[in-house]
Amino acid sequence: MLLGVAADAALGDPRRGHPVAGFGRLAQTAERVLHRDERAAGVLYSGLLVGGTAALGVLADRAARRGGPAAEAAVTALATWAVLGGASLADEGTAMGRLLDAGDLDGARGRLAHLCGREAAHLDEQGLARATVESLAENTSDAVVAPLVWGAVFGVPGLLGYRAANTLDAMVGHRSPHYLRFGWASARLDDALNLGPARLAAVLTALCAPVVGGSAGGAWRTWRRDASAHPSPNAGQIEAAFAGALQIRLGGRTVYGHTTEQRPIMGEGRTADAGDVRRSVELSRVIGSVTGALAAVAVVALGVRRRG
Known part of the structure; x- marks a missing residue:
């Protein structure tokens, strides 16, 4: 797992043939066949794709074990590298920070689509910075902390199964009329799967905040006070913690292509700016490194317990 974390940090995502992109194309094909405006069709869709991916992980894990420790380590490292998105997340956040620093709002509006699906056409500098910080926070939990948690507990099947579920949520777990029923199972x-990891990510945000000049106490207080008001049971956890850590305000009017949400304000003080985007990137990186170390410790502890 540590090899996979290091590979993600050093190499980022492969430019061609990314396994997650391949899974996305498969999911699109399956959607065209299975889509119905009903929850049962969505349950079948999610069950087949997530269950099939986890089963593939079980087969890969068993084959690797027969090949010996080196093969098992290689397969686990490759799976970890494939599912993590920490380096790409940091790259996108860094690019957004540079565009905002340069005053290139049109470039930043176009780039925001790499991080989230918000309508960016009418966002000003502060709106773009806020959207970036919120997306960096949420994806730190979804694309870094959560896969490592499930990988530590269930190995390769946990890594692949979680990433499949998270990808389907991003594709069909929307509240638009087209996906309201069909995407219900994927979203739920x-x-x-993120109930535990999201709260762990919020705790780690508080612990890591001082490394980037943030406030550990602010992160803890804002998380405990404001997270539950967020419409998402998980995204609000780390977004509130980031707001407190950076001592800024997040939340407010949020526009997507299919709906507009008036989200509660999290945190207090000033609104986000380009400097907060840069600090969010660094905080995300630190959280990812700490989570990788904790996941490795958990793997060893669980292995000792099972042998005992």
């Missing part, structure tokens, strides 16, 4: 499964 992703919520369930």
